[in-house]
Amino acid sequence: MQRRGQVVRDSPRLVQQLQDGILMTKHGRRGQPKRKMLFLDENKTKLIWQELEGQRSLRKSIVMMVSSKPEEDKCVAMSDISEVRKGVQTEVMLTAHMVDPYVSLSIVTEERTLDMTFDTHAMRDLVLRALRVLLGNSADVRFF
16 A cells, blocks of 8 residues: 555654644643644654743743742653544543544553644644654554
8 A cells, every 4th residue: 555655755754843843732631722832852752742932821920930940841751652543532532622533633641641633634644644653663552
């Protein structure tokens, strides 16, 4: 099948785009969905999401100024990923209102899920293809 060969051929570009950062909306168990940037770290061992510049609430900004230690980025270790699910298939996504399954993606670990939506179906599929390249050799990761 031609598509598999295309993913292998495009793999450096897919991984680089993920390392450069991709805009997404993160859905959590509490609160409103928030716009974040999703990155792959330099060592290709963690997916990191960060707040967009200027998007912090006043309360969070004050807490960060008073705190002596910097806020750590949120991340998921690539080695902890057990499933990658397209569409609306996790508890968080099922309770989110008006989520389009064609732009939704969830990364599942034993301890948490990272539930995201992207601006377009193509952007969701780009992230999915990059994850297939990065995790493709692991028999422990299921894609569905």
